[in-house]
Amino acid sequence: MKRATLLAVTLGLFSFTVAQKVATPIEIGVAVAQTSNVALLGQEQVIGARLAEKFFNNQGGINGTPIKLVFQDTGGDEAGAINAFQNLIRDGVVGIVGPTLSQHAFAADPIAERAKVPVLGPSNTAKGIPQIGDFIARVSAPVAVVAPNAVKQALKLDPDIKRVAVLYAQNDAFSVSETGTFQETAKAQKLDVVTVQKFQTTDTDFTTQVTAVLGAKVDLVIISGLAADGGNLVKQLRQLGYKGLIIGGNGLNTSNIFSVCGRDCDGILIAQAYSPQQSGAINQVFVKEYRAQYKKDPPQFAAQAYTGVQVFVEALRKIDRKKKLNTWDLDDLRAELNKAILVGSYRTPLGVISFDKEGELNQKEFYVAQIKMKDARNGSFVFLK
Ligand code: LEU
CATH class of the missing domain: 3.40.50.2300 (Response regulator)
Incomplete structure (x- = not known):
């Protein structure tokens, strides 16, 4: 019944x-x-x-x-x-x-x-x-049409970017797929992918990966993971001294990461398949x-x-x-x-x-947004031209 x-x-x-x-x-x-x-x-x-x-x-x-x-x-x-x-x-x-x-x-x-x-x-x-x-x-x-936009936008913001670090969650099918696209895009844009680091979506400590990234002296970090791990990774990168641009993949595309990386979320670039301005x-x-x-x-x-x-x-x-x-x-x-x-x-x-x-x-329209934090908890996604 x-x-x-x-x-x-x-x-x-x-x-x-x-x-x-x-x-x-x-x-x-x-x-x-x-x-x-x-x-x-x-x-x-x-x-x-x-x-x-x-x-x-x-x-x-x-x-x-x-x-x-x-x-x-x-x-x-x-x-x-x-x-x-x-x-x-x-x-x-x-x-x-x-x-x-x-x-x-x-x-x-x-x-x-x-x-x-x-x-x-x-x-x-x-x-x-x-x-x-x-x-x-x-x-x-699919990632193949969404993710490349973020790399292109990063190069628009800083045309001098040359050296790139790529990190991805190896236990997540989407993150593995997305990092493939990011790495291909970086190469197509003539960037050097100087280090590729793996982690798990369940990880909370990223010291090993961050140390490798800092040692590689890169101008851009690209992360494919989910919200909690991705947010923590961003936070630890910043806390240990990384100053360059960060691209977050689709798994970081939520304001729910604000409570994870706080002020350190500021500046993350994320490709978007949707815009409120549509x-x-x-x-x-x-x-x-x-x-x-x-x-x-x-x-x-x-x-x-x-x-x-x-x-x-x-x-x-x-x-x-x-x-x-x-x-x-x-x-x-x-x-x-x-x-x-x-x-x-x-x-x-x-x-x-x-x-x-x-x-x-x-689908025809895609965008890139950059996170702008107002304080440690509140922020917004600013859509870039
Ligand atoms: N795009 C991701 C996936 O395909 C999911 C999203 C909610 C982060 O797994």
Whole structure:
């Protein structure tokens, strides 16, 4: 029995009457990290998804039928992500927005692929994600198109940069993928990658790596890791005396690192797949809502999660116009939804997007921001020209 029905029956006649009037909502799964260190990134996705749920339901949901997001916490590891996906699939969601990390996607996406449940990766940017299967697509542009922008921007700020140190978390699939792109870009820009240092996303002490970087006398440091480790690494680099520019990868792209590196976050350059200044109408509504609630500009991970929900909603509306959603067999609907997603084009907070036939994202606009700290806790991402 559907949870809505169960509740109505339990609560008696009054609720029953209410449940009769409101159509059973269409359930979309959201499997992101709500706990663990990865929640520094996942929290923003929960906010983005919820704002989208509210916005699209205010617009009438799927042609009059509301949507309901069903959240499952992936926690910080692969087992948690697999578990979250399995629960959502069993619960009967039409599709899943998630997970937070590519590392988790490589483990959990094959489960959805086998069950033929469409997945939209809201932030999975490692190489190879859409290729996991026919039902796997992403609204997060791959590192290969996002990361090079940060290196180019660094060279714009300081054309004399020659020597580069690269550091990456070797236990995280996305960080490994991203450092590959960073290293290729550095070489293409005729920079010397003089040292490559590895660490783990669980590390808290980076003395060895920082010592090597200082010894290498570099003008630019490029870090591919996640928020807690990345933030600590930046802090230790600064505390031990590194003065040059720092590029942080996508894993550092959250104001949640401010509490980790404090004032030392100042100046970090991070490539962006989203800008609050994007001029589309839906982005302006999203920014306004987000600002009203959180008193700051929305971050990339919130915008991408919002976009994931939006793509599901718009594809579902199209299907529903041809044949009412409540008349579909669930397996057929999931398959049809997957097809509809891939052929559509969407005006989202990320700009106009579409997908190629493998589920890779087509997106046009990218940016670079620099962190500006006001004090030890508060700062902002300043978008550069
Ligand atoms: N882009 C990262 C990945 O693909 C995740 C992001 C939330 C930092 O794993």
